[in-house]
Every structure is written in structure tokens, then in C-alpha cells.
Amino acid sequence: MGLRLKKLYESWEDNSDIGFVMMKGSGRAFCAGGDIVTLYHLLKEGKVEDCKDFFRHLYTFIYILGTYLKPHVAILDGITMGGGGGVSIPGTFRIATDKTIFATPEVHIGFHPDACASFYLSHLPGHLGEYLALTGEKLNGVDALAAGLATHFAMSAKLSWIDERLAKLVTDDPSVIDSSLAQYGDIVYPDKKSIVHRMEAIDDCFGRETIEEIVDALESEAARTNQDWCTSALKKIKEASPLSLKISLRSVREGRFQTLDECLIREYRMSLHHMSKVVSNDFCEGVRAKLVEKDLAPKWNPPTLQHVSDDMIDLHFSPLGEFEPELKLPTHLREAFI
Numbered sequence: 001m002g003l004r005l006k007k008l009y010e011s012w013e014d015n016s017d018i019g020f021v022m023m024k025g026s027g028r029a030f031c032a033g034g035d036i037v038t039l040y041h042l043l044k045e046g047k048v049e050d051c052k053d054f055f056r057h058l059y060t061f062i063y064i065l066g067t068y069l070k071p072h073v074a075i076l077d078g079i080t081m082g083g084g085g086g087v088s089i090p091g092t093f094r095i096a097t098d099k100t101i102f103a104t105p106e107v108h109i110g111f112h113p114d115a116c117a118s119f120y121l122s123h124l125p126g127h128l129g130e131y132l133a134l135t136g137e138k139l140n141g142v143d144a145l146a147a148g149l150a151t152h153f154a155m156s157a158k159l160s161w162i163d164e165r166l167a168k169l170v171t172d173d174p175s176v177i178d179s180s181l182a183q184y185g186d187i188v189y190p191d192k193k194s195i196v197h198r199m200e201a202i203d204d205c206f207g208r209e210t211i212e213e214i215v216d217a218l219e220s221e222a223a224r225t226n227q228d229w230c231t232s233a234l235k236k237i238k239e240a241s242p243l244s245l246k247i248s249l250r251s252v253r254e255g256r257f258q259t260l261d262e263c264l265i266r267e268y269r270m271s272l273h274h275m276s277k278v279v280s281n282d283f284c285e286g287v288r289a290k291l292v293e294k295d296l297a298p299k300w301n302p303p304t305l306q307h308v309s310d311d312m313i314d315l316h317f318s319p320l321g322e323f324e325p326e327l328k329l330p331t332h333l334r335e336a337f338i
Contacts, residue, residue, distance in 0.1 A: 002058035005087070009064050019172035020071040023088065025078055030100075033082025034058065036109065039275075040287040048275060055114075055271045058083060059264045059327055062116050066090030066260045067334040071174045073166065073181070076100045076144070077156055086115025089149060090260065092174055093181060096150035097159065100141030107240035108136050109290055110282025110300065112248045112270055112316075118255035119263035124148060126199055127206035129255075133248045134206070134214070135236040139195070142188045146196045152181045153188050198229055205230075211237075211245045211305055241282045241298070242305045247316050254317075261329050266317065268327035273316040280312070 012018045025031055034054070042050045065072065065087065072091030080088065081103045088094055096102075104113040104121065113121060113133045121129030124147055131137070144150040154162060162184045169180060190196045205217040215237060222230040237245065251270065255263050274283045280301050289298035302308050320326055 002054065002061050006057060006061040006064060009061065009068065013069055018070065019170060020073065020177060021068075022073040022075070022166055023091070024075040027078075029079035029084070030074070030076045031081075031084030031087060032079045033084050034115070036111075036287050037291050040284055040292060043275060043277075043284055051275050052272060055268055056327060058086070058115060059268055060329060062086045062090055063261060063264055063329045064334070066116065068092075069334075070172055071177050073177065075159060075162070076102070076141070076150060077159060080144075082106060082113075082117075083115040085117060085120065085149070089120045090116060093152060093177065094144075094150040095152045095154055095162070095181065095185075096141035096144045097154055097156040098141055099156045100139075100144055100150070102139045102141075102144045102149060103136055104132055105136030107134060107244040107248055108236070108286065110241040110244050110280070110284075110286030110298065111274055112244055112251055112267070114267045114271055116260060116264055116267070118251040118267060119258070119260050120149070122252045122255035126203040128195075128199065128202060129252050130206040130214075130249060131195075131202050131233065133252050134211070134240070134245055135233045136240070137195070137233065137236065142190050143194050143196060145188065146190050146194070152185045154181075154185050158184055158186070193228075195229060198227070201225075201227075201230070205233075211242075211249055214249075215305075241280075241286060241300045242302055242308050243280050243282055243300070243312060244286075245305070246308050246313050250313060250317070261331050264329060265327045269318070269320055270316045272320060272324070273318070279315055 012021055039051055039054060073093045074088035074091050075095045076088060077097045078099050079101050085102065085104065104117050106113050121133050128147055139147065141150065141153055145153045165180050165184060171177065201221055205221055206214055208214045208217050218230055218234045222234060247270065254266065282300055285298050289295055
């Protein structure tokens, strides 16, 4: 699908009859992310090259979307997780709905938030990006809008009107599309339980230097306030792969100072190092426990944060080596806008 999208988008960009592109899901999800169960089986069968192709095609498409010369509208109606964010958030407009469920839950399958997540999460307000990356917590459509992951909000029941309106629109002007989306959009405000009202505490806890310090800060906050968001965040962090937590924290922090292409090239390295199993088998173990055998009892290795060494983390960020080509993006043809 990643390769097909890449080819389609390249052909549409060159077609003067096409003013803008709209992307939506075909079922109850917008996009639930990469087909990690297939990746799991490919790795089990020793088909590592197929796994590399998967990441290369997907990440290259995301770069094309992030540098696209035509306006792009993604309708995030339903589940938008992992790679689902990657194939939508780098585009011009994202419409969240009352059915949107956004999350980057990769640490719970022994992986890292990829598909340019280290880029867009790191650009969210304060340390909200670290919070989402390390907990995998879900955001609804209103919170996605408030956080800046979405640009517009519309009730799901109104989407047929938006579809109809956009279908009749003959333009390549983002401001014309923007005003059309605003016309059919809804004005919404986060409710009292929304995470956006907890930003001061999130910044205080998730702005700490290490995972251990973040956990300590959350435990202090939970003891002091006994708030649900805090106990939930602690529970989710303690269920995640210790190695993935440390890698993901560094990834989001590095993303803050990198361009889109630099993030994707680094994430490609990280993904291939995960696939290589040189340090750990956590990815296969996480997918097995969550999605294949579904016993929900992964045996992480290393088993605790204390067992994760700096060398283990550094290896995931290291160059791939002389016999393994890095991700090559068409940066000479198309420069990232952001």
C-alpha cells in the first residue's frame, strides 16, 4: 500500500487536472497503522529484506506527503494510530471527528513511534509528545484538534456534506479549501477531563531527563493528586518495553531539532536495528503477546529500565554500516517545508 500510494501521489502531483488530494478510510478506521502481524511473520520466516522494503516504501511516501506541492485533506474518522498518523499528519489539513481515536502505542509492542512520529510528536505543545510516545494513551478528536494534530473538527454525521462540497471544489488554493472545511466544521472545546487541562503537570513530569525521573515525578504527582490520567500513565509506562521507552524518549527529543527527512532517515535506522534483534527480540515478543497469541503477557528483554544500558540505546541510533544502505529520500528534488 505504501508503494502504491507513493506512485499515485507522484502521478497526481504532475497532473494539472488535479487541484488537491483527499484521503479517507474505507471502514471503521481511518488507518490503524502498519500491518505489524505480517512483519512479525516475515521476520519469523527470515524474510528481512521484505521488512526493509516495507519501511522504505512507507517512509518515502510520508516524505512525499510532507513535501507535497498540492493541498492534502485527510479525514481522520475512526482509529488513527501509528502509521495512520504518518500518512496524514504531514499533509496540509486533517479533519478530526467525534469518532477519531488517535494514539502512538508502539512502546507496547517493543517498537518505537515511527512513520515520522518523532517529528510531529516533538512539535506538539510542551512535552505532550513525550507523554503520547511513552504511554500510548488515546486522544479523542476534540483533544487531537486542541493538541494541533488535527486542523479541523467535524461531526462524523456531517462528513457526507464535506465529501460533496470538496468533490465540487475546483481549486489548488489551500485557503479556499480551508474556508470550505471551516464552513462545515464544528466548534468544539475539550471537556473537563481532557489532557489539555493537565499540560502543566504533563510538562513537569514528562520534561524530566530520563524515564526513571519521569516515573518518579508521575508517582509523586499521583500520590499528591490521585488523578486518573496520572495513574493511567504510570500503569501504561510500567507495561511497556523498557528498551522501547528509553529509545522512544531519545527519538522524540532528537526529533525536536531535526527536519522531516532527518527524522525519517533516523527512524529507518532505528526500525532496521529493531528488526535485526541484535540487542533484543522485544518487537517480535510484543507483537506475539498483543496481536498473535494475545496472552497480553510479554516477557521483555531487558526486563527492567535498570537493565537497559546506554550502549543498547546508542546502537539503535547508529549508522547501518557499509553493507546496509541508509534510507535515501528525494531531498534534491523536493525540500521539506517544515
